Amino acid sequence: MRSALMLSVLGSCALLAGCGQGGGEKSAGSASAPAAEHEPTAAEKQAVLDSLPAPYNTADIDNGKMKFAMCRSCHTIVEGGANLTGPNLHGVFGRKAGALENYKYSEAVKNAGFVWDAEHLDKWLAEPRTFLPGTKMSFAGLKAEKDRIDLIAFLKVETGYKAP
Template identity: 45%
Template sequence: MRWIVLIAATGLLAGCSGGSGPDDSSSSGTSNTDSGSSSSGSAVEVQTVDLSYLPAPYSEADYDTGRRLFRRCGSCHTVAAEGGNRAGPNLHGIFGSTAGTVDGFDYSMTLENADFVWTPEQLDGWLANPREFLPGNRMSFVGLREEEDRRNVIAYLMHETGYSAAD
């Protein structure tokens, strides 16, 4: 029994630390999907999505790179409206929502008491280093150090989670 728990915990940690988890992108609004071949001969899916409706700098981000980077998050988070919670809360509708308020998710007291609304800028700070952004939260992800990586993930999330300019 201990081996099963150890194996499950190892899989969860691998997903949060950079392994490739499931891709829960529901790509509503994807304009093109092309399949090509990489130099190793395996198929590579490339999606072209119009992000021009997003504010700068997210309108210039690389959706496909953001989607691939989000796979690290996919073992803990879903983005579809009916995706449900996992080890982390469902992120659909995150922009414009108050931190720590997704129904049915058991947040740390730190996040429940956080008094801010999720904006792309707030999420950028969180993704850079969740532990420094809000000390005492339970998220195990170490963060994305590269600004361009964060911008790509945020643009992906804006597109996939129902962002509107009113958020």
């Protein structure tokens, strides 16, 4: 009688241990979730877009993405992305111009002395070489204002911008 009880206790311990392990696997699974959080969900991206002031909050992100094709050969936007011909643009909003340690800027950008925001980026993208003479960014400029708005909104959503 006693030993049967012992066995069943042992048995349930073994079962519990088994359950514990299962739980362990589960929490290991959720522990890897923070890594996935780096890639925001569609809902989170939409929330960033909604948080922007007009006219950016109603921008056409798909058009912005299409316009970014013009930048992609020189710029990455993902967190920790490589510097190509141009610097990685993750976190560019709120960052001082020319501030990445591991990228060699022109004096023009390094000494620009402003922090990137939508207004500065709009002027920069319209005509980089007029806005900061001496820049080494060889990009003629994006003439259509609507395209710049869409591209800036796309960049805000994709480069980890958070509303202050």
